[in-house]
Amino acid sequence: MRKHDLSNLLENKVGAAESRLVYKSYDIIGDIAVIRVPPKLKTKSVIIAESLMELHTQLKSIWGQSGAVKGEFRLRDLEHLAGEKRTTTTYKEHGCVFKVDLLNCYFSPRLAYERMRIAHQAEPHEIVVNMFAGVGSFSVVMAKYSRVERVYSIDINPTAFEYMQENVLFNRVFNRVVPICGDAKAIIMSRLREKTDRVLMPLPEKAYEYLDCAVASLNSKGGWIHYYDFVHVRKDEDPMAKVKAKISRRLSQLKVDFVLPFGRVVRDTGPRWQQVVIDIQVGKKA
Numbered sequence: 001m002r003k004h005d006l007s008n009l010l011e012n013k014v015g016a017a018e019s020r021l022v023y024k025s026y027d028i029i030g031d032i033a034v035i036r037v038p039p040k041l042k043t044k045s046v047i048i049a050e051s052l053m054e055l056h057t058q059l060k061s062i063w064g065q066s067g068a069v070k071g072e073f074r075l076r077d078l079e080h081l082a083g084e085k086r087t088t089t090t091y092k093e094h095g096c097v098f099k100v101d102l103l104n105c106y107f108s109p110r111l112a113y114e115r116m117r118i119a120h121q122a123e124p125h126e127i128v129v130n131m132f133a134g135v136g137s138f139s140v141v142m143a144k145y146s147r148v149e150r151v152y153s154i155d156i157n158p159t160a161f162e163y164m165q166e167n168v169l170f171n172r173v174f175n176r177v178v179p180i181c182g183d184a185k186a187i188i189m190s191r192l193r194e195k196t197d198r199v200l201m202p203l204p205e206k207a208y209e210y211l212d213c214a215v216a217s218l219n220s221k222g223g224w225i226h227y228y229d230f231v232h233v234r235k236d237e238d239p240m241a242k243v244k245a246k247i248s249r250r251l252s253q254l255k256v257d258f259v260l261p262f263g264r265v266v267r268d269t270g271p272r273w274q275q276v277v278i279d280i281q282v283g284k285k286a
Helices: 004-014 039-055 109-121 137-145 158-170 184-191 211-217 239-253
Strands: 027-029 032-035 061-065 078-083 088-093 096-101 127-130 150-155 177-181 198-201 223-232 258-270 273-282
Touching (some): 004 039, 096 137, 096 158, 137 177, 184 211, 223 239
16 A cells, blocks of 8 residues: 555544644564554554554554664564564565564664665675674575675574574575674674675664774675665755765775775655665775
8 A cells, every 4th residue: 555545544533634643654574564653643553553454454463663773682662552462473575585573683674675786786606794684684685696605694682693593594595694693793803804705784873883893804805895874964964975974084094995886875764864875895905
């Protein structure tokens, strides 16, 4: 269904004025939807959730999210609103299947385009490290749609790691994806220094802090880093220019040769807040 259909349906239930306050976007992950309810409509949360289930008959459970993801494991605060009281589901994307627990693991269907975009960039026989792999979605899609030799798929959340292992087996990429549980910085510095050709950093909250480790993991020929970040911009600011300047300062401090040939806004995350990706090409190391 189109996004605005929910507002149309709610107009008959809560009135035209309140229906216009309903957020137009929400996440559908398998048979579960995660929605945000405006504070002024908090008492109408159940009505909104049940209306969403009317529109999307495949949905079995609706949860409300309050605030941003938070904590070391990037978890959501979820409140059950309608349907079955469960947070585990199976999500399909690009011919891959992912089992995920939305309460105890971070997962976003809004990065589907990015997962395939990066998979198509990978060259045959590359060694790749995914520093913040979650349940393994980036890693599995890359293994399915490229001819990389190995993807070291790291996450610090033990629950996400368990689902990652299951997803790697189910999608039959166990010969190329290596699930690892732990902190990416510690694992790279102890096991993967100068071993990789490409680095994925799909965790905006940590990417800048871990950028030196991403560089350290690249082999002597250099390689690619896919860097994600959040940026707050004023009306007259260019989000790409702002993030590129930030990255350039850090990479210059690390004394590496680099170019930033590509960047894009992935999505809006709030008023004047955007998630961006920058592809960094690092040259040969001295």
